[in-house]
Amino acid sequence: MEQTELERVAEAILFAAGEPVELERIAMAAECDPDEAEQAVRSLMDRLSYERRGIRILRLEYAYQMCSSGEMSSYVTRALETRKPPRLSSAQLETLTVIAYYQPATRAYIEQIRGVDSAYSVGALLNKHLIEECGRLNVPGRPILYRTTPDFLRTFGLESLDELPEIEKMQFGKQELPQQEEETES
The missing domain is CATH 1.10.10.10 (Winged helix-like DNA-binding domain superfamily/Winged helix DNA-binding domain)
Known part of the structure; x- marks a missing residue:
């Protein structure tokens, strides 16, 4: 599978999951080597960041998760009327x-x-x-x-x-x- 197709696969999986997905699961679903999957996810992360898109991909130890960009938080909050998480004492x-x-x-x-x-x-x-x-x-x-x-x-x-x-x-x-x-x- 070529790099752009692998990026599309990773993007779809991360979007649909809505929670952290381990790199191994992405590689298994794409039927590729974990190193190839990681390269695709990192490339996608870089592109989303470089283009200042409204979404980002976060790396959380051995997993990745798609989330909204911090720059867009006020718009997301307004649109979804989400409450801020309670503060920690x-x-x-x-x-x-x-x-x-x-x-x-x-x-x-x-x-x-x-x-x-x-x-x-x-x-x-x-x-x-x-x-x-x-x-x-x-x-x-x-x-x-x-x-x-x-x-x-x-x-x-x-x-x-x-x-x-x-x-x-x-x-x-x-x-x-x-x-x-x-x-x-x-």
């Missing part, structure tokens, strides 16, 4: 920061770093789909482990967690967590 931002930098993290670990109860903030971040449960720690009580979600990356305009700014780790650093059992996600 300082406690929620602190909790989200701890999870983002030290994930997977238990609520007890979050509270150890913050020095206060974080149950409400963890619950609020789960409801906003910025964090998710990712298994349980293999210790007595089997506490839940939390990690950030693709919505977190999208909300903060990141392609991957590697783009988080460097921070000075706490003196006790990231604790060595005992062996964990990850739960299968559906």
Whole structure:
């Protein structure tokens, strides 16, 4: 399949999906090598950006998603009468920061770093789909482990967690967590 046809295939898949699509799925659907699919998606991303089109393609770790251009947000908001997502309180931002930098993290670990109860903030971040449960720690009580979600990356305009700014780790650093059992996600 030639490059322009592969770009058209990727564009159609991303438009129809409305959510992040892994590169492997695009390659499988187009019956091509993942490197070819990535080259086509990146070429499409560049062209949409260069032409200052109303849509963009975002890279989210190993997936891509089509979205409206940030420059067009006021028009999209007006046309669709969408509400702004609720703001995060300082406690929620602190909790989200701890999870983002030290994930997977238990609520007890979050509270150890913050020095206060974080149950409400963890619950609020789960409801906003910025964090998710990712298994349980293999210790007595089997506490839940939390990690950030693709919505977190999208909300903060990141392609991957590697783009988080460097921070000075706490003196006790990231604790060595005992062996964990990850739960299968559906």
